[in-house]
Amino acid sequence: MIAQVSALLRGHAGTTALALVGLGLLFGLPLGLETYVLLQVTVYVTFAILALSLGFVLGFGGILCLGQSVFFGLGAYTYGIAVTDMGDSTIPVLLSVAVPSLFAAALGYFIFWGRISDVYVGVITLTVSLIFFSVVNSTAGPQYHIGAAAIGGYNGMPNIPGINLPFEPDDTLDPNGVFYLTMGSLLVCYFGLRWLLTTTFGRVVVAVRENERRVELLGYDARRYKLLALTLGAAIAGLAGCLFANWGSFVGPSVFSVVQSAQILIWVTVGGAGTLLGPVIGSILISWLTAVLGTQQTLNASLVLGFILLVFVLVVPGGIAAVARRARTAAARLGAFGAARRIGREAHPGARP
């Protein structure tokens, strides 16, 4: 029994180590960080969830979704509107996942059953995000409201009530609680997606990315797999939107903006498309860098980020993940080389190293 467990752990050494790191961060950071810093980290983690959603859709589903911000924004606004109307956050949190998912399912139905492919998917999703941006932008004024919640147009929705314990509207989460929720969500999404990619569904999704025609000639309906992948990505992005609105008690139309969509794409590209950890790391690094750059006046932050993106696209198309993989291979080779030398020395003690 113990041997079996240890064999299982050895087989999944990387996953186990990562899970321990994740749990360590989940419980360690609130102890070690000041509240202000913890709040900052919480929003980075929120962005990491968002990056993860596109990392899955783009990197594994092969779907060029340039409008991931649509699902993020829908999640944020759904939460904001629903929680303002309901008071208790339990149902609004669920809605903030359900609404973007349903929207993605409807959008994806027209895209994939219409046999629209590749770059046109990008054009459509980008356009949809622009539509949302301008529609929501033009809803300032008291006549635009859903229930008691004013949508607020370009002013956004301020004073969004925070998330409370399920069905306990008076028990709102404190900053530590929000961090636990956000970091916990990231861990669940990350490990959930990793597990998903080992299932038949996940493997077929990757196969569709590799060769859609072959998948169909084998008898799988590729459209269905792409639709589900897009919808799942939207659900995760919606959750990130909910956490984002909860974090700042605010949501404005800029969540739908092209800048927001581009931002997500940059996180994934810099971190490494085709991996799950890459986008997570990419989003946290870039968000942190943006914050640091914002504190000085010498360099324009957008200029620096643009430069970084260019460097990654041109020089390291695989992103940070690819660099890490190469470094690991190189280290393994060096290790093997060192071991060979040691063995050589032991075999020929007189030989000079």
Added chain:
Amino acid sequence: MTEMLLETRALTMQFGGVRAVDGVDFALAEGELRCLIGPNGAGKSTFFKLITGQLRPSAGEVLYRGRPITGLEPHDIARLGMGIKTQVPNVFDGLSVRENLWLAARRRHVGRAADRSVEEQMDRLGLGALRERIVGQLAHGQRQWVELGVVLAAGPELVLLDEPAAGMTDDETRRTAELIGEINKTHALIVVEHDMQFIRAIARTVTVFNQGSVLVEGDVADVLRDPRVRDVYLGKKVAA
């Protein structure tokens, strides 16, 4: 008359002003091995695309076991039991050989049975040594074999092979011919091929396509002796 496995009636595909396939009546019996030959542009690959649902015919009908399948989606047709190896290797280039075969086997088998089926096909095709290799990095001939493995692992009843020996060495071609004979013990096959040696090695009945229609059909020896076939196809080859 026994029911045919595959039948087409007046099958036609028009691209603009060109009739790539023009009123083809074709019938394949259960367990039969049929070779399709014809010059380039005769409509053989288009014919395959029409049968497998990759193209929707302009007119005419395709029947599988007497059931009309015209206009069905490719995945629906594949599920009926049709497997195709396309002219350009159509594999999952970014995935391992084993994953390629597993994705095919998974259509029919669940869990361990899928893994077993993958192992069987790898043994049969001698792909065992390549199992963890990424298919995109393999030589052209090896990728052809991987695609054969993918088609067979899906367990089809009817196997369509579009130029299975293209780009193979003589030795690989010979093994492919043997394999086709072996597959034919349990499956019906349609094979498109240009290599005459290969056709002679495997064929019994041959259908000759020319300019989108069936020029002649019959026993391989008779067909290859037919002067019309020589004119449209072999004659050109010899002249070239």
